[in-house]
Amino acid sequence: MAGSKFGNILQITTWGESHGAALGVVIDGCPAGLTLNSSDIQPYLDRRKPGRTKISTPRREADEVEILSGIFEGRTTGTPISMLVRNTSQHSADYSEIAGYYRPGHADYTFDEKFGFRDYRGGGRSSGRETIGRVAAGAVAARLLSEFHICVTAYTKSIGPVSIDMSHFDRDAILTTPTCMPDLQASAQAEQYLADCMAAYDSAGGVIECVIDGVPAGLGDPVFEKLDANLSKALMSIGAVKAVEIGDGTEAASLRGSQNNDAFRMKGGKVVKATNHAGGILGGISDGSRIILRAYVKPTPSIFSPQQTVNQAGEDIEISIKGRHDPVIVPRAVVVVEAMSALTIADALLMNAGAKLENLKKIYP
Amino acid sequence: MAGSKFGNILQITTWGESHGAALGVVIDGCPAGLTLNSSDIQPYLDRRKPGRTKISTPRREADEVEILSGIFEGRTTGTPISMLVRNTSQHSADYSEIAGYYRPGHADYTFDEKFGFRDYRGGGRSSGRETIGRVAAGAVAARLLSEFHICVTAYTKSIGPVSIDMSHFDRDAILTTPTCMPDLQASAQAEQYLADCMAAYDSAGGVIECVIDGVPAGLGDPVFEKLDANLSKALMSIGAVKAVEIGDGTEAASLRGSQNNDAFRMKGGKVVKATNHAGGILGGISDGSRIILRAYVKPTPSIFSPQQTVNQAGEDIEISIKGRHDPVIVPRAVVVVEAMSALTIADALLMNAGAKLENLKKIYP
Amino acid sequence: MAGSKFGNILQITTWGESHGAALGVVIDGCPAGLTLNSSDIQPYLDRRKPGRTKISTPRREADEVEILSGIFEGRTTGTPISMLVRNTSQHSADYSEIAGYYRPGHADYTFDEKFGFRDYRGGGRSSGRETIGRVAAGAVAARLLSEFHICVTAYTKSIGPVSIDMSHFDRDAILTTPTCMPDLQASAQAEQYLADCMAAYDSAGGVIECVIDGVPAGLGDPVFEKLDANLSKALMSIGAVKAVEIGDGTEAASLRGSQNNDAFRMKGGKVVKATNHAGGILGGISDGSRIILRAYVKPTPSIFSPQQTVNQAGEDIEISIKGRHDPVIVPRAVVVVEAMSALTIADALLMNAGAKLENLKKIYP
């Protein structure tokens, strides 16, 4: 069963393995007439590139996007946009040892059980490099959303025990700190925490927050295609994410109704909410206020300390993983969260176009 | 855009409004040859029925399922199974007042924004009664899974500040306590907490846990159709759910890799995991251990204390909601979580059938 | 795998067997705000009803539609529209004999091979009664299309050797002749031909033509979702249809390019075509001229003369089918062709809403 497609109307299909020839994505369903070129996409890919800081793997990949179709004279044509990134820094030898055993916390065992064998080089299809296609497509979605003044912003909220202080919020720091934290002080603390983890041959997890501004009220659906249900799937489909929440999320469960309900008020002739515990979505449909999501990311499973596992011969063994691994997944996953959120919102925007007869009459007068 | 369909191969489409003539579901893609009758389904519907306890709305509905198609001589035929439940206890007059304003925490405003108007009677399509179709379909999925010795069990883990003690775990209590807690002592405490909430014209939230036993390793997919991504969407599509987690979930984010990784070990000639922080899913694919999920449910938005809101004339007003409402959604949502989880696992089972050539050769020798 | 769903955005799921409790359809994705009631639907169902003329089975079914959801105060709400028709004239005993053997030209054998067993009563799911759901849904699609001045008209073009003469075209006759031919003279001849077939214990086939007026240029897609590809699937999915053609269809294969190309011309400030060999679709996309389709329908397989077949015990036998059967399927399939065409065009209209950025800007200014 095809499992590499995401979206209903704006559909993407990603492909590629960590150590194959290339990775990429095909975007099908992007509206015609959107100005678009590779400079809209490359900056997103650069944000997920390895080798930029001491807290990311020293592996270096150029990760340059090539757009192969779907654009003519600088605008989308309405036909599929195919993009690829060549793999350039493959050291398959690094991985030959892991062919024979199952790394704890990885998909090695489950791939073998599902498919009968696996491309063990660098995790194959379950590698973080799989997200290249998502990020390239997410950049297109973000470009489309910008036409409607919708802006998606993700950042690191916490790494291990270190959380940002929202009163220090510094948007620029998302792109300049190695942690992608919008708080320089917290970022420095997190770097220190990660240095400690690395010294202990260990790794850390953390939380990514995503805020989406400018979404008009009315996107989403009342039942299975709820906007929060789709965002939840979008984020949980990112490797290493173990929990997703909207608005107050887990905390809502311990509040009372009188605390959790957001009052409606008139402001400047418009309906607004006095608070936003709901995180911008009511009954699965956007309510016009900021959408707020959080993804909880587990610690990097590849750690250098010894671990117990089994090999394909069915023997208990002890292993020590080598190679090049990020001590924390969070900073490089920030742009992936942003990409998946942008794709989900853009798809909802398109899905909503025919929700009422009066919309259609604007198009077919 | 169609938003009432769930599933890839085992597809369900639910329909119906709180105060319409009936609600129901069509299940398309159920394999032929499964013994099935209404006694497999009615007990699930009875678990979500209102009016059974003092902590649920006194509204009484028979909620008797009628199977209209897809079964012949006691077995599924492989064609669509259509089931419906007639509405019998509609008091539309109760709801006439709310036609003119937007209840905080409800979908009234967002429906109006999306569709231009709404069926305001009892929440229409966003009513909890919409889950009747899900539960009826989930019962069929559970019946199918039982053929493969897969068992899905959900229960209330906490209500407000009261959590169950796993050392008291009493499976029978799920079906006998009004809270659906598998812990008689915690249930009694939770009932007291809910009585306090009701006395204060307020409501409570809580957490539902779901465990799935017997899932073979290998179900799910490496990228967008990850088993946890689909379970996440399944649970987040239930009204009032604000967060979903798998295994250690949010806590994984603050653990180190050495704490969070589950070691593989050989046991009785089989690969097992020494711990289960992952919650039974690695890289989006089941690993053969118990799958563990949690859904965080917000407090019932319909509370009897005064609230601020706006009316359709665009005026700030104060309202006091009347009618019949549960002080907590959690107990009646337990069977919905179970149903959605069963549907997701059953779909994954079917999706996986063609994952490898050797499976197909067993079918087409 | 679910096989009872049709459409991408306007999705229908039909359900029900010939001799089950009821048959029906769920329409998901119909835009909100369309005025609709059962009087829009019943006339379509009446057109496919048996027992109206001497050339249709004397079996009588009321076939009264009940709308169960999706409409509030006379308008569609944007949520699923569920409709059902109860079966009232089942004589299961009539069919008990056919449980044991395979009727030539029917799906008995293939159902057994696919599903392991079958609901043999009246053909079960492969009965012509399955089209009740299609026709009810098609009536809704036609109602939606009428808002955009799009009109779908199907009629019988030929029965056996008798074809209509387009110079006699009489639109009213479609609804008044037992043959659904828009030519009174041809209809009388066809009735005579059918009387001869019946006297010979035999049956006839024929051709249904469908014309669609008012479709704006631009609907459809360049590759797999070509408008003609979807219409082709729509019509070929009707039982007994063995060929489908667009415009000149099969004849185009023997023409030269200079004969088959339609010249473009300006007329009243608009681009029009001087001829319409293409049948209104170029490159899979509507060109603004009339869409013309034809479905070729095989003769009724249930004939009363003796036939050779095998039974489930694997023995060669000779059978004589009894019961109530139409000597020709065509007249009752006319409204089914109209319904499937309307559903396809309505879906294309919705799919096209987001085809270009300028459309979306009209909706989200």
Added chain:
Amino acid sequence: MAGSKFGNILQITTWGESHGAALGVVIDGCPAGLTLNSSDIQPYLDRRKPGRTKISTPRREADEVEILSGIFEGRTTGTPISMLVRNTSQHSADYSEIAGYYRPGHADYTFDEKFGFRDYRGGGRSSGRETIGRVAAGAVAARLLSEFHICVTAYTKSIGPVSIDMSHFDRDAILTTPTCMPDLQASAQAEQYLADCMAAYDSAGGVIECVIDGVPAGLGDPVFEKLDANLSKALMSIGAVKAVEIGDGTEAASLRGSQNNDAFRMKGGKVVKATNHAGGILGGISDGSRIILRAYVKPTPSIFSPQQTVNQAGEDIEISIKGRHDPVIVPRAVVVVEAMSALTIADALLMNAGAKLENLKKIYP
């Protein structure tokens, strides 16, 4: 709306324009463990390549396939197979003139109406080169089907007035004649006919027949996913196809039931049919006999004789098309018909895997 995806479980997404950087396809859902390499695919692409004979355009393209993902150590991994073909022989200048007007019989006008503008170079996405992705994917499907002894064979049945004589059937000639006719004598006559067309600055159409052997009984579905409905869509989605038929097709409409029904008989302990008017499909499900399809192809719309049309300024003009064009589309479309048929059958094979409980029990014992 995404329109470049085909298939339910075995899904392909094609991309690319005639004069873009490359064209390609992503196959998602191919089972793991299939031995596959580029030598399985290149021969199919070579069959659709231009420039091989005097009746195809002298444009020369290498059309060499590059497989970028989804294969490891010579076997499919169950993850997406991405393939691309670089464009090498683009002369965009040839096409600059056509940017300003609408070629009769082409999609120029309809693209402009749908998308607001178009990539006019060589037809852009509506070029015959779009089929490269289909053919590459079809080769993979054919490779998969060969594991189950299913064989798809298409050939030219007629060109203009020249039809093959089935008593001369010569399978090898399909690959060796420029017409792809399996009849050397007819092929020579067709070549002469095409020479006449070219001398008259005109073009020809024709008919492609496709036979599929080895399909087990039971594939397909009773309602919308009928095997013939999906084959019909598959073939009608190929540019220039104007009619599709199964078995006796259009002729069935003028037969009587006693002539058209195929008797079942026992033969060697198996159920067989004495005749095959149905073309191997009954009630939408394969019956175990040969599947027979026909696609009717219109004459090449690009002809060199003068034609009337309009330009984008809205003026009536006369044009003479220049450039490199095949006088007949049929021979190069033969392998496309084969590819689309193979994809449809392979998808049906996968869809059928979970049709009955006993199949699933073979996989999950």
